[in-house]
Amino acid sequence: MTTETTVKDIVRQKYGEAAQRVSQGASGSCCGGASAALGGCDPITSNLYDPAQAGAVPETAMLASLGCSNPTALAELKPGETVLDLGSGGGIDVLLSARRVGPEGTAYGLDMTDEMLALAQENKRQSGLANVHFLKGEIEHIPLPANSVDVIISNCVINLAADKDRVLAEAFRVLKPGGRFAVSDVVVRGEVPPAGTENAPTSATTEPATAAASCCGPSACCGR
Numbered sequence: 001m002t003t004e005t006t007v008k009d010i011v012r013q014k015y016g017e018a019a020q021r022v023s024q025g026a027s028g029s030c031c032g033g034a035s036a037a038l039g040g041c042d043p044i045t046s047n048l049y050d051p052a053q054a055g056a057v058p059e060t061a062m063l064a065s066l067g068c069s070n071p072t073a074l075a076e077l078k079p080g081e082t083v084l085d086l087g088s089g090g091g092i093d094v095l096l097s098a099r100r101v102g103p104e105g106t107a108y109g110l111d112m113t114d115e116m117l118a119l120a121q122e123n124k125r126q127s128g129l130a131n132v133h134f135l136k137g138e139i140e141h142i143p144l145p146a147n148s149v150d151v152i153i154s155n156c157v158i159n160l161a162a163d164k165d166r167v168l169a170e171a172f173r174v175l176k177p178g179g180r181f182a183v184s185d186v187v188v189r190g191e192v193p194p195a196g197t198e199n200a201p202t203s204a205t206t207e208p209a210t211a212a213a214s215c216c217g218p219s220a221c222c223g224r
Helices: 002-024 031-038 059-063 090-103 114-127 164-174
Strands: 080-086 106-111 132-136 149-155 174-182 219-223
Touching: 002 059, 002 114, 059 090, 059 114, 080 164, 080 219, 090 106, 090 114, 090 132, 106 114, 114 132, 114 149, 149 164, 164 174
Parallel strands: 080 106, 080 149, 106 132, 149 174
Antiparallel strands: 174 219
């Protein structure tokens, strides 16, 4: 079994369990139901959205949030634009983006986990937004045509991909000329101490040389 396959299997299992926990009404941890399913309270994944944003999405979208920042605050979305969220989970960033691009725009969410997609679809139904579309697939193989997206966002997901070069190449492929790439994620620089890799098998880290711990980095944005 390759490293890439192993990572994807672990991610699919852990995030599927997180979605099921939220769907079953789990809550009460300091970070919400999904965070508890991935191993307990993590302050990095909490308090990322202001009250107005939290009130604009279903509660289960908030509970399923496992990001490390708020890329929708960075992306400067405009009415009529097409936005794609890589690794959209329960859909919180897709729903918020859909409201910002308006009915003339489109917000896509891409995820490989069936349970998360089912949760996202229910959150879409509850939100009443017609310009939201959730797609099943992998961020290394985006199921959209070239030059079709104005803005790509992602919230602490790319670090979970074993082949990050492929992810970035795919992002560049689907972005329109002049498109933007707004990502909240974690980057490891230098050697990771042994204590930081002890939970690697259960936290779905990536290449051994750049194993990611908890999401904790600032957002970054760049244009194509």
